[in-house]
Amino acid sequence: MFWRFRVLFFYATVSILTIIFFMLFFVLSKIFDVTYHIKYKVATIYSHSFIWCAKIICGLKYHVSGLEKLPQEPCVVLANHQSFWDNVFMQLIIPKHSWIVKRELFNIPFFGWGLKMVDPIAVDRGDNISVKQILREGKKKLQDSLWLIVFPESTRLRPEQSTKFKPSAIRLAVTEKVPIVLMAHNAGVYWPKGFWINKPGTIQVKIIDVITKDQMEECDVRELTEHISQVINTEKQVLFEQSK
Template sequence: MASAKWICGLNYSVYGLEKLPKVPSVVLSNHQSFWENLFMQVIIPKHSWVIKKELFKIPFFGFSLKMLDPIAIDRKTSSSVKSILEGGLKKIQQGLWLVIFPEAGRISPYRTVKIKPSGVKVALSAKVPIVIMVHNAGLYWPPGISIKRPGTIEVRIVDVIYPEQTQGLDVRTVTDRIFESMSYHKNLLVEKQESSKKFC
């Protein structure tokens, strides 16, 4: 994070940090670049991740990632949802937060895709809060591109859904509401911030 700031002029601002619960929660965030993998370490209490198994194959980084014991899944198999549910419940019982990118991959800030319900299933089963987070990192650190644009990434903790707010609601209903909220706020950030023409 410090290198991104000093070398590329890439800073960030966070709004709504005071909303974070005091107990382990499931964090659902949009995924636009590698930047948020680093950023989560800064503001989210001790946590674990749901990641793609392919990340273990990245030289050096993959080995380090594996030592953190994340929930690694193969999205091509039907057992991935079961792995997320079982692994997620275990991590929360251990007192860890859980970070999930429900879009299931890095998505351009100009695209909107439906989110997967796995994160909501874990939260409802564990009876823990759901933290909804959005950002516009993809405007400055685009997915699949090594060029970084200087500027200030904006992160917003949009809302926290507590277990008592989901009583009587099914997974799909809660997932759809979160999707609508994430899409709305993500689009607001894209419209608000224009990426710089300078490159790093």
């Protein structure tokens, strides 16, 4: 019963936080000519506040390994997707970036409105045109010195599940000659897909490897996608087994 109260209190706190942040965000954007830098800064403060609330109220701590592997230049970051937590957490460790997201996220009250204002690449699920959109808009983001966060599974999965990776972001990295960062985590053990948070604990986040521009030369996108899929899926399985 006490755990249920903690989870509900967390959601109540985060709901208030979201309304305050994104109502302020919306009002400022309407009154002033707010730059992307300022919008991103507000979103980053919100992300830190969200993760802090999850830690203090629900005991969702985290540990990151491999941060020293991150390059200094813009990259495409590929990570598995298990939880709403990993959507928000990325802003704590990845340099200034944008995202590829499902357009339906814009429909979430307040949060979706704030998300829309930081201009991610929003795609329609199952839309074949989205690949061209990702290549076109992703190129612009990288040229603007933004990193790009992508969940190649394209949906949240349970920790023990795996699925075929979408190749569009990998094709973008190969075409634009930017490094690919491979990341895995086990957030779904503690906060799985859906509303309820299972239990407190320490989420393990691992920067597995970086595929450099030189390594991608003359690389077949399909073979590279299969390799990346195998590496991330293997590592996330290891993290899942360690959390049992």
